[in-house]
Amino acid sequence: MPEPTNKSPRVGLFVTCLVDMFRPSVGMAAVKLIEASGCDVVVPTAQTCCGQPAYNSGDRKDTKAIARQTIAAFEDVDYVVAPSGSCAGMLKSHYPRLFAETPEAEKANAFAGRVHELMQFLVDVRGMQIVPDAFANDFKGSVTYHDSCSGLRELGIKEQPRKLLTSIKGLQLKEMSDCEICCGFGGTFSVKFSDISNAMVEKKTANIAAAETDLILAGDLGCLMNMAGKLRRQGRKVACRHVAEVLAGELEDPPIGAPND
Amino acid sequence: MKVTVHDFKSNARSALADTQLQEALSGLPTGLVAQRAAARSRLPEFEDLRDYGRDLRNHTLEHLDVYLERYEDQVRQAGGHVHWAKTPAEACDAILKICKDADARLVTKGKSMVSEEIGLNDKLEAEGLEVVETDLGEYILQIRHETPSHIIAPAIHLTQSQVEQDFRREHDHLAKDRKLVEPAELVDEARQILREKFVNADVGITGANFLIAETGSSIIVTNEGNGDLTQSLAKTHIVITAIDKVVPTLDDASALLRLLARSATGQEFTSYTTFSTGPRRAGDPDGPENYHVVLLDNGRSELLGSEFREVLRCIRCGACMNHCPVYNAVGGHAYGWVYPGPIGAALNPGLIGIDEAGNLPNASTFCGRCESVCPMRIPLPKLMRQWREIEFEKGNPPLFVRMALRGWASMANWPWAYHLFARIMSRAMKLAAGRKGAFSWLPLATGWTKHRDFPAPQGKTFQDLWAERQRATIKPATQGETP
Numbered sequence: 134m135p136e137p138t139n140k141s142p143r144v145g146l147f148v149t150c151l152v153d154m155f156r157p158s159v160g161m162a163a164v165k166l167i168e169a170s171g172c173d174v175v176v177p178t179a180q181t182c183c184g185q186p187a188y189n190s191g192d193r194k195d196t197k198a199i200a201r202q203t204i205a206a207f208e209d210v211d212y213v214v215a216p217s218g219s220c221a222g223m224l225k226s227h228y229p230r231l232f233a234e235t236p237e238a239e240k241a242n243a244f245a246g247r248v249h250e251l252m253q254f255l256v257d258v259r260g261m262q263i264v265p266d267a268f269a270n271d272f273k274g275s276v277t278y279h280d281s282c283s284g285l286r287e288l289g290i291k292e293q294p295r296k297l298l299t300s301i302k303g304l305q306l307k308e309m310s311d312c313e314i315c316c317g318f319g320g321t322f323s324v325k326f327s328d329i330s331n332a333m334v335e336k337k338t339a340n341i342a343a344a345e346t347d348l349i350l351a352g353d354l355g356c357l358m359n360m361a362g363k364l365r366r367q368g369r370k371v372a373c374r375h376v377a378e379v380l381a382g383e384l385e386d387p388p389i390g391a392p393n394d
Numbered sequence: 395m396k397v398t399v400h401d402f403k404s405n406a407r408s409a410l411a412d413t414q415l416q417e418a419l420s421g422l423p424t425g426l427v428a429q430r431a432a433a434r435s436r437l438p439e440f441e442d443l444r445d446y447g448r449d450l451r452n453h454t455l456e457h458l459d460v461y462l463e464r465y466e467d468q469v470r471q472a473g474g475h476v477h478w479a480k481t482p483a484e485a486c487d488a489i490l491k492i493c494k495d496a497d498a499r500l501v502t503k504g505k506s507m508v509s510e511e512i513g514l515n516d517k518l519e520a521e522g523l524e525v526v527e528t529d530l531g532e533y534i535l536q537i538r539h540e541t542p543s544h545i546i547a548p549a550i551h552l553t554q555s556q557v558e559q560d561f562r563r564e565h566d567h568l569a570k571d572r573k574l575v576e577p578a579e580l581v582d583e584a585r586q587i588l589r590e591k592f593v594n595a596d597v598g599i600t601g602a603n604f605l606i607a608e609t610g611s612s613i614i615v616t617n618e619g620n621g622d623l624t625q626s627l628a629k630t631h632i633v634i635t636a637i638d639k640v641v642p643t644l645d646d647a648s649a650l651l652r653l654l655a656r657s658a659t660g661q662e663f664t665s666y667t668t669f670s671t672g673p674r675r676a677g678d679p680d681g682p683e684n685y686h687v688v689l690l691d692n693g694r695s696e697l698l699g700s701e702f703r704e705v706l707r708c709i710r711c712g713a714c715m716n717h718c719p720v721y722n723a724v725g726g727h728a729y730g731w732v733y734p735g736p737i738g739a740a741l742n743p744g745l746i747g748i749d750e751a752g753n754l755p756n757a758s759t760f761c762g763r764c765e766s767v768c769p770m771r772i773p774l775p776k777l778m779r780q781w782r783e784i785e786f787e788k789g790n791p792p793l794f795v796r797m798a799l800r801g802w803a804s805m806a807n808w809p810w811a812y813h814l815f816a817r818i819m820s821r822a823m824k825l826a827a828g829r830k831g832a833f834s835w836l837p838l839a840t841g842w843t844k845h846r847d848f849p850a851p852q853g854k855t856f857q858d859l860w861a862e863r864q865r866a867t868i869k870p871a872t873q874g875e876t877p
């Protein structure tokens with residue numbers, strides 16, 4: 134793995150609002166991995182949220198304002214990387230749609246071209262094949278992986294996290310049934326249509342439990358909080374973590390939604 | 395048809411609690427979904443064919459007026475009649491008039507979602523006609539006084555034992571000890587009942603999967619052959635369909651048929667693919683004496699000129715609903731009007747209005763599985779989002795939702811305030827959760843905590859941690875540089 138030098142690409146970390154507020158350890162894990170891939174990381178403070186809550190509620194005007202701010206905040210970086218398929222998809226696929234056929238289209242398209250989801254960036258852009266030994270030497274356990282919808286279907290993230298996970302010697306990846314089916318989160322959907330959302334996450338946690346692993350991993354904190362919250366309510370013992378935490382060996386904090394003793 | 399889209403949430407709750415419905419729906423993943431996947435894997439050019447289908451439908455919609463007029467000309471030349479209906483009422487009136495002119499008493503019907511859209515059966519029955527559905531699924535629904543819950547498998551919400559009970563109740567003249575377990579036995583019994591209806595029908599009404607502009611033909615695909623008997627045994631055949639079903643040529647229809655059956659049921663081709671062109675010609679062994687086509691608009695020409703045009707590419711295969719986790723959870727009736735699932739969420743607001751159908755485009759996680767299987771590559775999540783935008787502009791969402799959204803968005807546009815808020819919230823929530831690490835109840839998020847715990851934050855924001863790291867790494871470096 135190349136050492137960061139003065140010529141290393143400059144990566145702007147798009148933290149995402151959920152990671153910022155709920156699970157900063159995912160952000161620190163992402164930084165560790167991006168640096169290990171030979172890049173310098175900066176974190177613009179002018180970033181907030183990608184705008185999905187507004188965008189998916191039909192509020193185009195506010196979404197555009199947020200998008201403009203995000204694009205401006207990351208003007209001077211080579212890449213924009215987010216530890217979330219959903220937010221990266223928003224920046225990469227939907228910002229250009231928001232500004233299509235407007236004078237700002239060019240700017241939005243150029244920005245979108247620099248955006249990558251974390252796993253995609255590490256494997257496809259930086260060519261990472263294996264996780265640095267020092268990160269995951271001590272890991273021992275079985276995991277199953279949930280393919281979050283936007284990452285999978287908007288960005289084509291499927292093999293990348295699996296490639297890195299299976300490079301960890303002590304890790305056993307056991308696929309669960311229907312790993313590509315939505316967990317029922319869907320942002321405000323989980324609150325507005327809570328009963329349907331619940332039926333969906335119940336199917337998901339049943340599949341997770343049937344895989345009989347120590348951990349359930351995914352690349353999106355929204356889905357993870359949904360699955361973790363349901364697993365906990367059901368009294369199931371499967372721990373829930375963002376994939377970056379395992380890859381970077383950032384396992385000191387308790388799993389998502391777990392008690393901190 | 396009665397619209398209950400406003401009750402979507404309570405419809406969904408009842409559906410989730412209905413164990414028979416849940417049992418029936420549980421067959422979808424191993425049934426239609428698995429069958430489509432198998433058919434797709436057997437056809438290497440399937441994805442190319444989807445591109446071809448999309449382009450073909452786009453082209454047709456671009457020149458819809460031309461193809462519709464050509465179709466009408468060809469139908470006339472073949473001796474048939476075309477009736478244009480702007481509204482469901484006009485379509486029903488046209489059909490009723492044809493039936494009256496034919497002195498009809500008994501009408502047989504093949505499966506037609508457009509006839510559901512215009513509420514045809516109620517209208518005809520109110521005028522004293524006997525209407526008999528001849529598709530097995532539709533027949534079952536008719537004796538149960540229900541509507542279809544799926545566009546190609548109308549009775550998919552029922553279990554086989556429910557159907558057996560219905561048949562035993564309804565067909566009480568048949569032997570009590572007869573065997574009615576296998577699907578084939580149910581089909582045979584329905585066939586026995588329906589045969590008499592086919593022979594005595596005065597008018598046969600079918601839908602159309604496609605209309606062919608170059609020949610003036612209509613096509614129906616079925617697996618039971620009921621459509622053939624419906625349209626060829628009665629003296630009058632009426633095709634009720636909508637203006638978006640036309641394709642330019644026979645070859646075009648063939649290409650779409652290759653996608654339709656595979657996407658719908660995983661078949662290479664349906665058991666019956668029936669073409670009908672005008673009434674019986676001299677020398678034909680059978681066929682109707684009169685041939686009518688009723689073409690419904692009902693909002694489609696407005697959609698054509700709007701940002702929703704792509705929804706008109708739909709060929710009604712049902713793949714979107716088969717693959718939709720929301721449809722899989724609640725079934726079709728919860729959606730409250732004719733077209734359920736993702737296609738309903740994208741189409742119904744255009745047909746019955748967004749004020750009426752507003753719930754549907756909102757009831758999606760935008761998981762995108764529908765778009766990933768749609769043979770016509772209709773961007774269903776995008777269309778649903780566009781409906782949400784129209785709703786938002788009209789001010790339809792409740793005031794507190796709009797206020798909360800505005801408040802949050804203003805803060806997101808003010809990073810300093812946003813980071814302060816995040817810092818306060820993560821600390822406060824961490825403190826409130828204590829060692830439990832999660833909340834079992836949370837104000838303003840009771841929809842969430844009703845069913846699951848809410849994981850507590852770690853306590854510091856990422857921006858905090860990053861600033862700490864920057865301070866720790868920059869200090870020694872600056873010291874080192876000091877001369």
